[in-house]
Amino acid sequence: MPKTRKAIYPGTFDPITNGHLDIIGRAGELFDEVIVAVATNSSKSPLFNEMERMELCKAAIAEVMPSAKNISVDSFEGLLVDYAREQKAIAIVRGLRVLSDFEYEFQMALMNRKLEDITTVFLMPNEKYTYLNSTIIREIAKYGSDISGFVPECVRKELEEKFKKN
Numbered sequence: 001m002p003k004t005r006k007a008i009y010p011g012t013f014d015p016i017t018n019g020h021l022d023i024i025g026r027a028g029e030l031f032d033e034v035i036v037a038v039a040t041n042s043s044k045s046p047l048f049n050e051m052e053r054m055e056l057c058k059a060a061i062a063e064v065m066p067s068a069k070n071i072s073v074d075s076f077e078g079l080l081v082d083y084a085r086e087q088k089a090i091a092i093v094r095g096l097r098v099l100s101d102f103e104y105e106f107q108m109a110l111m112n113r114k115l116e117d118i119t120t121v122f123l124m125p126n127e128k129y130t131y132l133n134s135t136i137i138r139e140i141a142k143y144g145s146d147i148s149g150f151v152p153e154c155v156r157k158e159l160e161e162k163f164k165k166n
């Protein structure tokens, strides 16, 4: 049987945005299987906890690409290369938006290749998402502005709830 070509798309996803979903869709067309891997040991202190971030990723994928059967959501702790080896992944997927992403991503990709000889594949989102990141979305939502063009409906609702409670 031919080998399943599996890729991992790691990130904080706090929360998942239309930019992330654009990358997931592209990766889903390139690989047999894509695991959206929510990082749980990030040094950042996320707004949404691990379970919430995973649930939002699942709900967003179901909402935006209901027919995609080769995408799953998981979480991981520790080194990404260890997780990639456990999963028998052949590639790590990362999104490249602007030049400022490049330096950090380049360094990580080379280090990961050194540690585990794993390839990182960079995908560019549709240009309308290049200015989008989770930090900006959280900031806009916090002050009650409309984020409906930037995140799926399920994420918009959860953000609204979160800031109502806070």
Ligand code: ADP
Pocket: 010, 011, 012, 013, 014, 017, 018, 019, 020, 023, 093, 094, 095, 096, 097, 101, 124, 125, 129, 130, 131, 132, 133, 134
């Ligand atoms: P991290 O904390 O690892 O940066 P993120 O959840 O912010 O995690 O992002 C995960 C990946 O998705 C990164 O490769 C990031 O560059 C990419 N990404 C984030 N936002 C976008 C976007 N709007 N378009 C394309 N890629 C994106």
